[in-house]
Amino acid sequence: MHTIWKGTISFGLVNIPIKLHAATEDKDIKLRSLHKKCHSPIQYEKICPVCGEEVEAGDIVKGYEITKGKFVVLEQDKLEDLRKTTEEKAVEIMDFIDMREIDPIYFNRSYYMSPNEGGVKAYGLLRKALTESKKVGLARIVMRSKEQLAVIRVFENTLLMETIHYPDEVRNSADVPNVPADDEVSKKEIETAILLIDQLTTSFEPEKYTDEYRSSLMELIESKRTGKDLVTAKVKVPENNVTDLMAALQASIDRTQPAKKMAKRTKKPAAKTKAKEA
Template sequence: MRSIWNGAISFGLVSIPIKVVNATESHSISFRQIHTEDGGRIRYRKFCELEDREVSQGEIGKGYEDADGSIVPITDEDLAELPLPTAKTIEIVAFVPGDRIDPLQMDAAYYLAASGAPAAKPYTLLREALKRSNKVAIAKFALRGRERLGMLRVVGDAIAMHGLLWPDEVRAPEGVAPDVGVTVRDKELDLADALMDTLGEVDLDDLHDEYREAVEEVIAAKAAGEAPPSAPEPATGGKVLDLMAALESSVRAAKESRGEEPAEVRRLPERKSARAAPKQAAGKKSTATTKKTAAKKTAASAKKSTSKTAQGTKKAAAKSTAKSTTKSTAKKTTAKTTKKTAARKRSA
């Protein structure tokens, strides 16, 4: 790895010659600006305002623009001769617990490599001291034209340095948090904990840049004269209003994605008043149905009784009429017979 800075670590009276190399690398895809009509490259040319001509890179230097607009030239030699002990030295100023460093201050990361055989012993001494103390070293160093703050820690068998922002470069989180009062229930926290337990364990080596891979597929397809792959349809979900339901669904989905059995999550019991209404309505419906059935039975019974009474009345009337008719006929017959007998006697 190519070094970007050469100097020494100042550890009290101990000086450790080191080389600084980048600890990270970018895999992002870069694009060129082109003329859309013919695909020609777009390039920027650098012109001098006073001479109105293009200048080469070797003719370009640094300058500071003053308040009145005048330019003060600054050369690399001027910066190299800065009266700072950190110009070529990473000066350790303190050792503190690692949790004292706010991650918001973390910046670029570098590896510090021992420069030559004489640096091996003091380099190893500093590394082992950091390991045994479980602390990190806070240091000041100058890089790329300005003094910076750094944190030294052990990574494997090497010493790494993280550039740190100065405390006044980190903004306070004012106006970021919700400005309304919100109450979180214990059940919601329990579900959030369950979701964190499910999603919390992951091997960082398994994570990769899917966006970069998708861009590479598009580039490969267009280079081969093929149509680029189409984007999948985004999931159309409605606005989630029930936080509990969203948490429960998230826990189930996370467990299923890991091949685990769906989470058995029980909802909080609802209020009794909320359940009383349906039961009361059901009771009313049942009572109405019972009353209606009883009314039908009573009506049918009354109708049947009325029919029987009417039939009995008709039969009694018919019987009475027949009896009266028989008596009347008998009287007429007796009277007729008496008259005939009397006539016969007079004739004799």
């Protein structure tokens, strides 16, 4: 499993060398955008809307928009210094809490944690302590130049870190439009709804749930792999330098032809003068 981060977990005076591995993966089927005419993949270039020029990566700077159209430009070296100051390569457990106190809306991404060299015993200690106490660790970590809150818990005998949103990153539910203030339903309707819920209640078995759209899309793709529905993107023909050279030579010839004609016309009167003298 690919390692995406290395560092340590610290709680109290205990430090555990660990590695992070992505616990989930995106299974979305990626569809390319093609030119309908020739089925070539469409390219997306970074073009300056004012200069009309394609912008290289080295010509791009970071900026924060203060007001519409006005930016504060931040130098890359200053951003790097700030990142190094805050990024200590450590997952610092600040508190231990009950997992049930965290609403699922706060959860973001999940990462498996494995012990790095010399951290096996301490890794097992934290895992056992979390299991016995039925608590989770609330930690702070800097990843990808962003300080994040995270929950460290045990998942199937493996330590799992789940990044969570800060409170100001969760939008206020009171701002959701058209939410009724009161439930205008009868007692009979509530009882019927609860009865239906009871009948559909079961234990969670994630294996029985599948992405039906993705499966159907893959079946459609497989059915089109052979036959007339399979298209080939056209390849851009490189410019022929020989043709360009010939065109340039021909243009040069055409440009010199009027000068030659003028030179011939100029020489004829001189020949007549010599004949008279003779």
